[in-house]
Amino acid sequence: MTERYVNIIGAGLSGLSAAVTLSRKGIHTNLISLQPSERAQSVLAEGGINGALDTMGENDTVSEHFNDTMKGGCYLESESAVRLLTENAPEVILELYRLGTPFNNENGKLSLRNFGGQKKKRTAFAKSSTGKMIMTALIDEVRKYEAQGFVQRYPHHELVGINVSHGQLRDITVKDIYTGEFYSFGGCTILCVGGLNGFFEGMTTGTTQNTGNAAALAFNAGVRFANLEFIQYHPTTVQISGKRMLVSEAARGEGGRLYAVKKSGEPYYFMEEKYPELGNLMPRDVVSREMYFVTHSSEYGGEVFLDMTSLSEEIWQNKLSDLRKEIISYMKLDPKTAPVPVSPGIHFFMGGIRVNDRHETNIKGLLAAGEAACKYHGANRLGGNSMLGAVYGGKTAAETAEKYADPSEKICLSQYNESVSSPSIRTKLRDILLGGLGIVRSENEIRQMIDKLNGLLSREDLSEIDKMRIELGLAMAESAYARKESRGAHFRSDFPSSSEKFRKISVVSYKNGERILKFISAESEGE
Amino acid sequence: MKYNVKILRRERGGSSSFFDTFCYSSDNNADTVAAMLTALNFRDELLDINGEKKRPIEWECSCLQKKCGACAMVINGRPCLACDAVLSALGSKITVEPLRKFPVICDLTVDRSIMFENLKNLRLWLRSDADINDKCYSLNYESSECIGCGCCLEICPNFYAGGKFFGMAAVPLTMRLLTESEIKECKDTAKLYAKHIFAGCGKSLSCKNVCPKGIDTEKLLVNANAAAVWGKRIK
Numbered sequence: 001m002t003e004r005y006v007n008i009i010g011a012g013l014s015g016l017s018a019a020v021t022l023s024r025k026g027i028h029t030n031l032i033s034l035q036p037s038e039r040a041q042s043v044l045a046e047g048g049i050n051g052a053l054d055t056m057g058e059n060d061t062v063s064e065h066f067n068d069t070m071k072g073g074c075y076l077e078s079e080s081a082v083r084l085l086t087e088n089a090p091e092v093i094l095e096l097y098r099l100g101t102p103f104n105n106e107n108g109k110l111s112l113r114n115f116g117g118q119k120k121k122r123t124a125f126a127k128s129s130t131g132k133m134i135m136t137a138l139i140d141e142v143r144k145y146e147a148q149g150f151v152q153r154y155p156h157h158e159l160v161g162i163n164v165s166h167g168q169l170r171d172i173t174v175k176d177i178y179t180g181e182f183y184s185f186g187g188c189t190i191l192c193v194g195g196l197n198g199f200f201e202g203m204t205t206g207t208t209q210n211t212g213n214a215a216a217l218a219f220n221a222g223v224r225f226a227n228l229e230f231i232q233y234h235p236t237t238v239q240i241s242g243k244r245m246l247v248s249e250a251a252r253g254e255g256g257r258l259y260a261v262k263k264s265g266e267p268y269y270f271m272e273e274k275y276p277e278l279g280n281l282m283p284r285d286v287v288s289r290e291m292y293f294v295t296h297s298s299e300y301g302g303e304v305f306l307d308m309t310s311l312s313e314e315i316w317q318n319k320l321s322d323l324r325k326e327i328i329s330y331m332k333l334d335p336k337t338a339p340v341p342v343s344p345g346i347h348f349f350m351g352g353i354r355v356n357d358r359h360e361t362n363i364k365g366l367l368a369a370g371e372a373a374c375k376y377h378g379a380n381r382l383g384g385n386s387m388l389g390a391v392y393g394g395k396t397a398a399e400t401a402e403k404y405a406d407p408s409e410k411i412c413l414s415q416y417n418e419s420v421s422s423p424s425i426r427t428k429l430r431d432i433l434l435g436g437l438g439i440v441r442s443e444n445e446i447r448q449m450i451d452k453l454n455g456l457l458s459r460e461d462l463s464e465i466d467k468m469r470i471e472l473g474l475a476m477a478e479s480a481y482a483r484k485e486s487r488g489a490h491f492r493s494d495f496p497s498s499s500e501k502f503r504k505i506s507v508v509s510y511k512n513g514e515r516i517l518k519f520i521s522a523e524s525e526g527e
Numbered sequence: 528m529k530y531n532v533k534i535l536r537r538e539r540g541g542s543s544s545f546f547d548t549f550c551y552s553s554d555n556n557a558d559t560v561a562a563m564l565t566a567l568n569f570r571d572e573l574l575d576i577n578g579e580k581k582r583p584i585e586w587e588c589s590c591l592q593k594k595c596g597a598c599a600m601v602i603n604g605r606p607c608l609a610c611d612a613v614l615s616a617l618g619s620k621i622t623v624e625p626l627r628k629f630p631v632i633c634d635l636t637v638d639r640s641i642m643f644e645n646l647k648n649l650r651l652w653l654r655s656d657a658d659i660n661d662k663c664y665s666l667n668y669e670s671s672e673c674i675g676c677g678c679c680l681e682i683c684p685n686f687y688a689g690g691k692f693f694g695m696a697a698v699p700l701t702m703r704l705l706t707e708s709e710i711k712e713c714k715d716t717a718k719l720y721a722k723h724i725f726a727g728c729g730k731s732l733s734c735k736n737v738c739p740k741g742i743d744t745e746k747l748l749v750n751a752n753a754a755a756v757w758g759k760r761i762k
């Protein structure tokens with residue numbers, strides 16, 4: 001029998017989940033990634049993964065998980081998608097447990113912790129290295145299928161080309177970074193390339209590997225993107241050498257408190273005072289915005305601290321030991337005895353490749369999952385929903401891809417015109433985007449950003465990939481400009497309230513050298 | 528502070544290595560070797576101490592916070608992570624070299640695929656649903672923390688890439704499997720472990736203090752030996 005193949009680009013949580021699902025169906029996969037899975041951003045995830053397992057005696061339900069996700073995302077996702085995600089969440093977690101993820105548990109009953117934007121304990125965790133623990137388990141499982149010949153890994157290979165014609169994926173081009181050789185792979189492809197971190201190099205909590213080049217290639221090949229204006233600033237990050245380091249939401253889930261300092265020297269627990277119900281665990285967009293306002297007010301000292309000094313010994317030992325080690329190592333400060341100065345940092349991209357509930361893009365034969373895809377999280381992602389979205393999304397994409405699987409055609413290309421991005425252009429692009437896509441945005445800033453981007457795009461010395469990156473940058477900027485309201489992670493000082501008119505997703509396509517932006521209902525999947 | 532940084536380099540496909548020396552200044556006491564390599568590559572023109580133009584330095588990184596193992600290299604003679612090597616603690620003269628136990632691809636990038644191949648050769652995967660009981664939870668957790676950087680192999684006197692001895696890097700995941708499964712289910716792995724790890728380990732334990740994650744390699748080794756070689760129950 002001829003073997004049928006699917007290409008998976010990216011070997012983080014979503015890519016591995018897709019590979020396992022396809023292997024179990026007897027479909028072969030080419031698992032292509034810049035670096036091995038052990039180095040993917042997914043290993044950085046800390047706090048946990050959500051699912052209404054209701055093990056904590058709080059009568060949690062799937063419908064509450066659904067409601068919290070819709071509300072946290074400000075209703076910018078289709079109900080059907082979020083329903084599928086939340087209904088499947090408990091089984092996703094139990095499967096990861098069966099695969100050997102050492103989730104915290106009591107006699108086999110999973111422990112759950114509080115996480116932002118959710119009233120009930122719903123987040124399964126393995127101390128504060130949940131991503132690493134899940135990845136280790138999934139990598140083990142994929143290894144089995146590698147040995148059986150179902151998964152062929154290409155662990156030092158970069159996606160450098162996406163060839164589409166007449167709305168159909170023809171092939172992809174991949175470079176072996178070690179040998180410098182180029183290959184083309186035919187057949188159905190799932191993009192699991194992670195978020196757009198590389199557009200904000202050095203300024204995010206994520207990895208340097210997710211350069212954003214794959215997204216730029218996809219955008220320029222005509223793949224439709226959505227909700228690009230929604231960038232999650234995580235409230236509690238700190239600057240370390242070369243990046244923002246996350247202080248997991250788990251710190252607040254376990255009792256950590258945020259405060260600013262009043263002129264009198266007294267602490268001001270602004271989240272607890274303003275939001276008595278969820279306090280420090282309001283959704284991230286709200287907390288980051290409040291931190292922005294409090295630090296920009298002359299009444300307080302300009303800094304916000306995360307106070308974890310009252311957490312019990314039991315919590316430090318069994319739940320947050322890794323986090324404490326990390327803070328001591330990088331900040332030379334023990335969070336057990338001293339508050340940690342924190343500020344918001346770019347952490348997650350709600351926007352990305354728009355997919356339908358089956359994870360298909362508008363291009364036939366091309367699917368997307370994980371953080372690369374715009375799915376489930378609307379205008380603001382809840383902590384713990386991303387790993388869930390990645391594992392569930394990877395599985396769903398794989399189930400859909402089964403029907404597209406074909407005999408694989410891998411051709412070594414004797415020649416390929418490679419385009420390389422320039423560090424100085426990347427820095428310029430980053431700085432321009434940072435200027436207009438902050439926590440609080442104004443028309444003036446956004447317009448300046450667009451002008452500068454157009455200026456950058458008109459330079460004659462740009463490489464092809466840099467042009468593509470700037471095009472996608474413009475799509476982000478124009479989405480932020482067009483959304484004349486405030487919703488989730490997009491806060492406009494000139495339009496500070498939400499408007500029913502904009503309860504729609506912003507969709508951008510690139511056709512004949514032009515970006516076309518539309519607002520469409522989240523329920524609608526077509527143009 | 529000013530640093531004089533000697534980097535051992537090699538052209539892609541080349542067979543001989545050479546040093547390039549660069550000047551780097553930083554007033555940030557927390558700056559790491561990873562931050563320095565990034566900054567050098569971001570220079571419009573990378574000039575060495577003699578003012579000669581050099582091509583960017585190839586190296587691998589990903590998380591920049593000790594969680595992925597990508598940036599392992601030899602710094603001032605010691606295998607470690609570039610994102611964990613704070614410049615100010617290294618002195619003003621710094622030597623950076625690639626890991627020596629693996630084929631060099633270019634500059635500081637080496638091909639560590641043999642490590643992952645060896646895990647496959649040991650047949651490290653679950654045969655049935657995992658069962659992690661309380662007794663071995665912490666052993667399982669510590670084993671799962673291995674980031675696959677290869678520092679323990681670099682320092683090991685017995686390991687060489689492609690050899691019969693797989694080295695410490697394969698122990699944590701073997702241990703992990705043993706904490707999750709009944710030994711009777713993974714007898715084949717136990718046998719392979721005896722052949723490829725137990726038999727080749729000279730017990731010098733030079734890997735003991737080199738793990739950037741602080742994994743207690745001796746503890747894992749003793750427990751894995753007990754279970755895989757001597758059939759002792761760890762559960």
Ligand SMILES: Cc1cc2nc3c(=O)[nH]c(=O)nc-3n(C[C@H](O)[C@H](O)[C@H](O)COP(=O)(O)OP(=O)(O)OC[C@H]3O[C@@H](n4cnc5c(N)ncnc54)[C@H](O)[C@@H]3O)c2cc1C
Nearest residue numbers: 010011012014041042045046047048159194370371386387
């Ligand atoms: C510090 C941190 C903590 C987090 N904590 C949590 C948490 O507690 N709970 C939660 O739900 N979420 C958390 N998240 C978010 C979550 O971890 C990610 O969104 C999720 O893991 C993304 O998985 P992924 O499969 O989409 O992508 P990734 O894991 O980012 O993998 C992307 C893959 O694509 C590959 N790739 C990229 N570009 C190319 C290319 N051009 N060619 C070939 N391959 C390419 C990479 O090599 C990699 O293998 C956290 C994120 C960070 C940064």
Ligand code: FES
Nearest residue numbers: 589590591596610
């Ligand atoms: S870059 Fe991940 S360990 Fe250094």
